[in-house]
Amino acid sequence: MDDKSPQDFAAILEQLYRNEFRRVLATLIRLLGDFDQAEEALHDAFKAALEQWPQQGIPGNPRAWLVSVGRFKAIDKIRRDARFDALGEIPEDYEALTANPDEASDENLQDDQLRLIFTCCHPSLSPEAQIALTLREICGLTTEEIARAFLIAPKTAAQRIVRAKAKIREARIPYEVPQPEQLTERLDAVLQVIYLVFNEGYSASSGTELTRHDLSAEAIRLGRLLMELLPVEAEIRGLLALMLLQDSRRAARTSAQGDLILLDEQDRALWHRDQIAEGVILVKQALSMSGFGAYTLQAAIAAVHAEAPSADATDWREIVALYDVLLHIYPSPVVALNRAVAIAMRDGPDAGLTQIATLIAQGQLKDYHWIYAAQADCYRRLGETAPAIKAYQQALQLAQQEPERRFLQKRLAELRNK
């Protein structure tokens, strides 16, 4: 008998659930071959733990216990269903289910998470479905959180997930890591999903909460796992570096009140030095490997910022040069805007305004609040208050996220009080 109270067990179990449910689920999906059955088994297993552990004590390897109990609960169900089934057929993989493989070894669990990643990011699923499924199954977000993150109705998010699971089952998308010859192309989709997860954690697309650390940590963990499996893929290293370098500024990018603090005004003493050191090493490694791309270059830019002792001492020449390469291999309007901002820093606000005006005229960014914020900042630095106010107001109209709105409102108030 254990002397812990039921409340203690509930707390321990909740902690365990948070830490383990993803891994346990990934393994149950492999063992049961079905997402919904695995989810049900996962909940049955945790329910059984809540009932049994207070009497029997916590098992030595709780994860293995949960996998094993979840599996047997599912087998029980399959048996019961088979008994009532007119055909009385037992699924062909029943033998595999009742065999007793070393299902909970750490190595197997890690592989299961990768299998789950590659299955959720399978190219036969739409990009929207890949992201929704990954966030739901690997990161454990609720359907409502996914819906909020992508500004869609919860019903739409739920449908995406249901349809994706149906397609996995019906078209028989296997639960496996791709063969080496397909790995590189399949990897692109996975990296994209991981980075979206990171961004969801780093800067929620709307609402009051600017950072959701657990999601970013999850994305970084996934990045590490992938790097371990595929050490020769430069872009995994680049993406991991990028996430670490961005994450290193987490404590400095919001005030105690939750207000946004831009890079040049951040207290660099708050930057996480260990993450920067690791990120910088990874960037250097990635840049020396063949096949580096947009993630590595963005990480290289982040590394230049991270290594600058102060905002004024930033090597803008280097940053503009990196943006030039990035824009060449990845021609995106947002990259062009960032390059314009870097040019404004290197050559002065006038040069920046010219670049920004061109980009606004091209139309793709006309609803993007940061382009007006960047324009406003150039005017502000030139001392042209009226056009600066106008541009900040435009940005404010388009901004959705509370901290970003407060930041823009603060800038506006400063200008009006001049």
Added chain:
Amino acid sequence: MKYLCLICAEKVMEQMPKTEADRQYEEYREFTDSIRASGHFVDCNRLLPPSTAITIRVRKGKISSTDGPFAETKEQFGGYYVIEARDLNEAIQVAAKIPGASRGCVEIRPVANDPQTLDVLGLG
């Protein structure tokens, strides 16, 4: 599991010069031999050009027909394979070697295998 691989291309054999068509026939011979040898082969054939197609509808017991395929697209169905594959990834690997995949595209569709379908179609 069986998968239907529908080959879509801008040109079918009849619409290309003979030397080009002969070359493609040879590619298909090679591919088809290879999937026979590997055990993926179930069935296949080539379709005659869409100009030979007729689309029919039956409404109130009367057949109405229009000439040509029901979808007027630049790409057209030129042929099909039915393959046996362990899962979708294997099907993708096999279908990627269909010569038409390098010129047009190949749609992969799982073939139904549920008891009702098999019973209704007398395939059980």
